[in-house]
Amino acid sequence: MSAATSPSERRVSARIGAISESATLAVDAKAKALKAAGRPVIGFGAGEPDFPTPGYIVDAAVEACRNPKYHRYTPAGGLPELKAAIAEKTLRDSGYQVDASQILVTNGGKQAIYEAFAAILDPGDEVIVPAPYWTTYPESIRLAGGVPVDVVADETTGYRVSVEQLEAARTERTKVVLFVSPSNPTGAVYSEADARAIGEWAVEHGLWVLTDEIYEHLVYGSATFTSLPALVPELREKCIVVNGVAKTYAMTGWRVGWLIGPKDVVKAATNLQSHATSNVSNVAQVAALAAVSGNLDAVAEMRTAFDRRRQTIVRMLNEIDGVLCPEPEGAFYAYPSVKALLGKEIRGTRPATSVELAALILDEAEVAVVPGEAFGTPGYLRLSYALGDEDLVEGVSRIQKLLGEAKD
Template identity: 60%
Template sequence: MAEWQTLSRRIDSVAPSATLTVDSKAKAMKAQGVDVISFGAGEPDFPTPDFIARAASQACLDPRNHRYTPTAGLPELRQAIADKTRRDSGYAVEPEQVVVTNGGKQAVYETFQILLDPGDQVIIPAPYWTSYPEVVTLAGGEPVPVFSGSDKGYLPSLDALEAARTERTKAIIINTPSNPTGVVWDDDLVRAIGRWAIEHHIWVVSDEIYEHLTYDGAHTPYPGALLPELRDQLIVLNGVAKTYAMTGWRVGWMVAPAPVAQAAGKLQGHMTSNVADVSQRAALTAIQAPLDEVRAMGRAFGLRRQAIMAALSQVPGVHCPEPKGAFYAFPDVTGLLNRPVGPRGTISRTSSDLAAAVLEEIHVAAVPGEAFGAPGHLRFSYALSDADLAEGMRRFQVWVGV
């Protein structure tokens, strides 16, 4: 590019998505014939359930679905999301509070475009999903990470959150079950954070995309049900991607106070307008159906969780709190750094170095903790086949010298 062909400082300040970068590199290596086992992307390996795909196929043949829908979504889908919120989350919302978005990421992006002015701060408990700080930055805000390590079970403390609060704090993000750690926060912690947010007039942004993926009796804590008085300053983000194995269909949503939902619709009208009509029809079918297939997928993920935890527990220098939700293991790998590892005696100074070495030497893809505000960790997604999981862990164990 010529010297005058500069890009905006805004886009230069944003890092690429680390998870997508790792996934893309793994796929490129596979395309070259390399036998890569990828623990990178958070994407269920199951196909979308047949009954959902059939509904979409039928919708394709109906000319009514070949047109624009209202920007905020099909009225019947918004009603179904409101009904689903009552069914699953335990409290009532109106369809006018729902905005259907092009995947969960758009709901996250729009939330901070709506809430933030330049200089506003957002407290982000870390480890965090890699895109949270970037969407805050794109909105002119300032991300304020608050780290809790494996020794604390990756759970934030109210004291640490209060220490991070300033007069410019506008919002806090809650993500439970968590990406990348798989941790499920307990009801008391969520209530305490909610009361603190009410006291200090802080918006609570609750990302509930993994709500139906919990194990060992753990359950998703819904702030809107636990603390009804919080609802006027609560924005809930969700979607069909993880629950129904529908990552490619690109249907997410926001549930928010009516003025926020109206603002999101206004913004979306200038960005993408509506989500694809056929995808909305598929999501409508998914949301209204019983959760039988969701539970079946959850049982499979639960077995894989046990398998990956058993494998990681045998690796010296690796410590991994047991995940109670989502489909990620997030081990602390500092014990593998700054010493020779593997047949080549590779010395990794950082978890980014370690992830690069594992991909190059044994063709196993994992995402380094730096992407999640947690250097010294790796994220392994166990949303892959049983055979690939077993082979990938076998390679990792052999490489470390188990």
């Protein structure tokens, strides 16, 4: 080992130095910085509803601020009343009956995902990750000592992987399969039959499943949400569910998520959290309690708006020569293929990758999108349609104008 790379000289650990910046947050930050500088940038990067948090949830937080009970440390695993309410909400929405002792309240979904992987992975354990994937999944797996194994689906299958693909990726080191429906970044939703087949395959081979249900209430048309452990009860002793209030209740900034799993795994993850962060902010937990205990009227209103925008963005993107955008069935993302545009001349340049194309769109059209490289699949762009209707139409119109100039 050279002196330049010796442990005594290394300023940042190899483990942390290997972590990539969140591409979606980076794009959103750049777009906001350009807007602050006076440029009329329209951002399709951030995955968060453009609606305010419902008033009754905010009111609950205000009351909590005034209550001395919440001015002190509380149990690291979450307020008991919130854990009980999450159990009731899970039965109501998913048909999955769990006990409060199977729940850990976390600082958002990201912490839940990391702590889940940290609790069950040993160094070298493999996790099958369907791609396109959300940027945080592989980083959390690596940070927990695991090895992500990509299984790629494309637009021809609606970005859904098959059991045959999963089986081809399985090795003796495979311990976990990731299951996400509805999906970020594609909006793909698995049918009940396909979800059941994946769950039964996991049971057959003794695999763990981590399923992210954060977009459970954002499904459209004939698509339906299916909770894997409710559908395949045999999975329950080897299944971890990740969820949170961020998307359903427009609470991305409140940072309240949770994981549900077997009691021994939840206890191990709680021990980790007790040293890493301790309890989630009490005020935010009380707000989350109001959210999960209330009705779903607010999300119904948001879903109606997202559905309208979904149809608009898909139609407009598919009007561009060289762009192919399957219709997403859930979440609030469109994931068009732009492979046919790569290498074509656009305003004097020939972008060879979707990273270069996204940079061109930002520079020339003043529209921020996230390139597919961030999600493990070059040749695509992700656009969040969780923004106002006027901005959405204006932003895609700018992209149409720019990409309409492409020529061989």
